[in-house]
Amino acid sequence: NMIVRMFDVYKAYGKTSAIKGVSLEVASGDIVFITGPSGAGKSTLLKLIYKAEVATQGQIIVDGMNLSRIGSRQLPELRRRLGVIFQDFKLIAGRSVFDNVALVLEAAGEKPKIIEKKVMSVLRTAGIEEKARVFPPSLSGGEQQRVAVSRAVVGSPRLILADEPTASLDPDSAEQIMQLLETFHARGATLVIATHNRRIISRLKGREIRLERGCVKTQEISSDHEVEE
Numbered sequence: 608n609m610i611v612r613m614f615d616v617y618k619a620y621g622k623t624s625a626i627k628g629v630s631l632e633v634a635s636g637d638i639v640f641i642t643g644p645s646g647a648g649k650s651t652l653l654k655l656i657y658k659a660e661v662a663t664q665g666q667i668i669v670d671g672m673n674l675s676r677i678g679s680r681q682l683p684e685l686r687r688r689l690g691v692i693f694q695d696f697k698l699i700a701g702r703s704v705f706d707n708v709a710l711v712l713e714a715a716g717e718k719p720k721i722i723e724k725k726v727m728s729v730l731r732t733a734g735i736e737e738k739a740r741v742f743p744p745s746l747s748g749g750e751q752q753r754v755a756v757s758r759a760v761v762g763s764p765r766l767i768l769a770d771e772p773t774a775s776l777d778p779d780s781a782e783q784i785m786q787l788l789e790t791f792h793a794r795g796a797t798l799v800i801a802t803h804n805r806r807i808i809s810r811l812k813g814r815e816i817r818l819e820r821g822c823v824k825t826q827e828i829s830s831d832h833e834v835e836e
């Protein structure tokens with residue numbers, strides 16, 4: 608039961624090859640850490656999965672959708688199945704915390720009553736329900752990231768992608784964000800987290816896929832039978 612499959616994927620930006628022949632699988636329910644030095648291709652790998660970038664070559668299947676075969680009309684369908692979290696939060700400054708999180712459900716055409724209930728429920732889980740009417744710029748970094756996690760999970764996506772989610776946070780806030788991600792993993796989401804923070808990797812029981820210069824350097828196959836290449 609694979610939620611992400613990549614076969615011999617390449618991504619070039621002009622003359623720069625960011626991803627070079629990557630094949631990998633992520634099973635439903637996995638926690639996968641994408642690691643490697645800066646410039647190794649971690650961000651690009653995630654961008655390929657949510658189709659912010661298009662592979663130069665190779666096949667990518669996400670939750671049964673072949674990304675090279677889906678057009679712009681099916682892109683919202685793909686994005687609804689994913690939650691994405693960024694290092695710099697990417698919240699809308701001019702909208703309240705509630706509205707930032709509600710936007711996903713509004714776009715999906717949910718009824719206002721359901722939206723109110725789901726948004727408040729996820730903000731409660733994230734420990735920021737009392738900030739619902741506040742605007743993001745008045746929150747700490749850790750609080751803003753909790754809003755971003757709330758936004759990513761409110762539509763109950765099967766897959767959560769996080770690109771250096773703790774890189775701009777202090778250690779305590781980073782720990783809270785990882786705990787929060789663990790909570791949503793326990794509720795059934797698959798996590799793919801790009802990071803070079805060894806400490807947060809050791810906190811969660813996941814497997815590691817290490818990239819170097821766009822190639823998979825080492826890959827732990829699964830928690831049952833770990834294999835070093």
Ligand code: ADP
Nearest residue numbers: 620623624625644645646647648649650651652
């Ligand atoms: P990481 O997330 O591991 O730091 P990235 O995926 O951001 O790595 O970058 C991989 C390589 O691709 C780097 O050499 C980077 O400079 C290059 N790169 C990333 N995005 C772009 C882009 N939009 N245009 C050109 N080069 C890019």
Ligand code: ADP
Nearest residue numbers: 620623645646649650651654660693694770771
């Ligand atoms: P990240 O490592 O998370 O991609 P960066 O600060 O490296 O963050 O990149 C910020 C933006 O610039 C991203 O959209 C990335 O794709 C793009 N980018 C990264 N490297 C390059 C590059 N060498 N040339 C052009 N754009 C780049």
